[in-house]
Amino acid sequence: MARGTRTVEKYQVTAAFDGSAADVLRAAGFSRTFVTELRKEEGLIRLIKKNGGSKIIYAVDRVEKGDTLALTLPISPVAYPPAEVPPTFAYEDDDIAVVIKPQGVAAVPLRSHFKDSLAGMLACVWGEFVYRPVGRLDKDTSGLMIVAKNAFSASRMHAIQLEGGIDKTYTALTEGVLPESGEIDAPIALSADGIHREVSENGKPAKTLFRRLAVKDGMSVAQFTLLTGRTHQIRVHSAYIGHPLAGDELYNAGSGFKRLMLHCSSLSFPHPTTGTRLTVTSPFDPFSAV
DSSP states (O other), X not given: OOTTOOEEEEEEEEOSSSEEHHHHHHHTTOOHHHHHHHTTSTTSEEEEOTTSOEEEEOTTSEEOTTOEEXXXXXXXXXXXOOXXXXXXXXEEOSSEEEEEEOTTOBXXXXXXXXXXXXHHHHHXXXXXXXXXXXXXXXXXXXXXXXXXXXXXXXXXXXXXXXXTOOEEEEEEEEESOOOSEEEEEOOEEEOTTSSOEEEOTTSBOXXXXXXXXXXETTEEEEEEEESSOOTTHHHHHHHHTTOOBTTOTTTSTTOOOXXXXXXXXXXXXXXXXTOOEEEEEOOOOTTTTO
């Protein structure tokens, strides 16, 4: 398939109530952004009446309970330069994949990391495809990332994410002996240098739970759970309480470790199609990763 070739993804949604096509699609789990995209091109929504007959309609048009909306969504797969190493999947089906992103690999293709990105790793297996990551990890953080495999799954997963329906747990190695458990409630703002983040009363609310798992050589293996999703949240919060992460060159320079000791080790979320809650894990032993 040539780069940029438009193919289609097709979906059918049966209306559960009378209303506009947009209302029906939103109720079925499509995001507001997704439904807005349907308004930009004619012919993407076909109404199939419950008593027979069909016609092209717009998102604002009325439908009745029992009618079917058939969606045809043009897509343009991209030929990402394949990376040298294929990805490791922790879970995969027709709708989503949960990939274990290695440390040092960019979550999204950037000009400086176009080939050595997670998209490039997936290209080794999927060829040309549309890259639809759900959330992302810092380049230096390893662990689990969700990638949607079609437009509906991407729309639904982003909505679930905004609703706080994706639970993430990280495993990390910190300097010093952490308390057995605790909560860090400290707002985070962008620093004046435009790179670092810092705890600031002018920042956005940020809450992190932690639980110490083990202590070795004056360092702690800990489990962190995010109650909010600020950039560098675990890194900033752990440094704020005096236990910065090992290998964190931004917030703990000169720690002597070759990599950031932070790994997304568990994801729990409802499946975008079935609604069944999935829990996917990726064990991480910081001491074996040194």
